[in-house]
Amino acid sequence: MQNTGISRYTMSFGLALAIASVVNGLLVVAKEKIPAVLAGMQKLTGHHWVSHSVIILGLFGILGWLFAQANGGQGIKLTVNRLIGTLVAGVGTGGLIILGFYLAGD
Amino acid sequence: MSGLCNFVKHRGVNRQRTFYCVMNELVLMAHVMFGVACLVTTLWVFVDVLNVSESNQGRIRKMSCAAAVFMWLAFLIAGYWYVFSYPVDKAIILKGPWPFAHSFFMETKEHLVILLLMLATYLPIAAAGNLSANKDARRVVLWVAGMVVLLALMMEGDGATIAMGVKMGLLAGQN
Numbered sequence: 045m046q047n048t049g050i051s052r053y054t055m056s057f058g059l060a061l062a063i064a065s066v067v068n069g070l071l072v073v074a075k076e077k078i079p080a081v082l083a084g085m086q087k088l089t090g091h092h093w094v095s096h097s098v099i100i101l102g103l104f105g106i107l108g109w110l111f112a113q114a115n116g117g118q119g120i121k122l123t124v125n126r127l128i129g130t131l132v133a134g135v136g137t138g139g140l141i142i143l144g145f146y147l148a149g150d
Numbered sequence: 151m152s153g154l155c156n157f158v159k160h161r162g163v164n165r166q167r168t169f170y171c172v173m174n175e176l177v178l179m180a181h182v183m184f185g186v187a188c189l190v191t192t193l194w195v196f197v198d199v200l201n202v203s204e205s206n207q208g209r210i211r212k213m214s215c216a217a218a219v220f221m222w223l224a225f226l227i228a229g230y231w232y233v234f235s236y237p238v239d240k241a242i243i244l245k246g247p248w249p250f251a252h253s254f255f256m257e258t259k260e261h262l263v264i265l266l267l268m269l270a271t272y273l274p275i276a277a278a279g280n281l282s283a284n285k286d287a288r289r290v291v292l293w294v295a296g297m298v299v300l301l302a303l304m305m306e307g308d309g310a311t312i313a314m315g316v317k318m319g320l321l322a323g324q325n
Contacts, residue, residue: 049279049280049283049284049286049287050279050284050286050287050290051275051278051279053275053278054275054276054278054279054287054290057272057275058272058276058290061268061269061272064268065265065268068261068264068265069261072261091233093229093232093233093260094229094233096261096264097229097264100264100268101264101267101268104268104271124286124289124290127290128289128290128293131290131293131294132293132297135265135269135297138265139262139265139301142258142261142262143258143262146253146254146257146258147254149253
């Protein structure tokens with residue numbers, strides 16, 4: 045793997061963002077389709093959307109930090125093209141899951 | 151704002167409700183203002199990165215941080231408003247002729263905004279590198295800033311449609 049000159053945090057949090065985006069979309073489908081998930085999220089903070097935000101933002105922060113600790117503290121290794129591709133695909137997929145779900149359900 | 155107060159007072163609403171109404175509108179306007187501020191600063195970052203040099207790198211980093219701060223403020227204010235004030239608007243929208251303003255536009259907005267918040271938070275992380283010397287770092291920032299701008303524009307459009315949904319519901323209620 046060549047040295048891209050990009051910081052480990054840019055790599056790690058970029059990958060974490062892509063994963064958290066897809067999980068965000070899947071969580072929307074889960075809470076709308078499974079009443080127990082919605083009820084659990086409602087119970088967690090008092091409002092399902094607050095719980096949803098806390099879970100996704102927490103996942104983004106934790107995954108980003110974990111990926112930055114990989115490879116003996118050097119962080120996860122990716123090419124820049126792979127990072128950008130993963131980032132755009134993750135955000136795009138997460139967004140399309142949400143739009144598609146409500147478009148189909150409306 | 152005094153115009154709004156007078157309007158509410160002339161409608162025979164008491165002082166406490168007038169105060170609540172004005173505060174509610176102020177909170178909503180602050181949400182929109184910080185959202186637009188995030189959009190504008192991110193666009194600034196995008197253009198500055200296209201013309202990056204040693205001299206504007208510091209400004210790019212500061213503007214990236216400002217975009218993230220503006221987005222967090224917009225998000226937190228919106229969260230407060232959504233949890234405590236929106237149920238009234240929601241009921242008006244769902245009884246009106248534009249129920250999709252809630253069932254599609256608000257439902258997508260409240261979840262897509264989390265993507266926007268993460269992207270805006272990521273922007274200063276991506277912009278922390280040496281952008282003038284590193285083409286790869288510039289590409290990452292340009293992609294992230296581009297996605298922030300597109301998503302922020304989408305959120306503004308969604309917000310406008312939701313506001314129209316309330317207006318249509320109120321107008322339908324008067325007839």
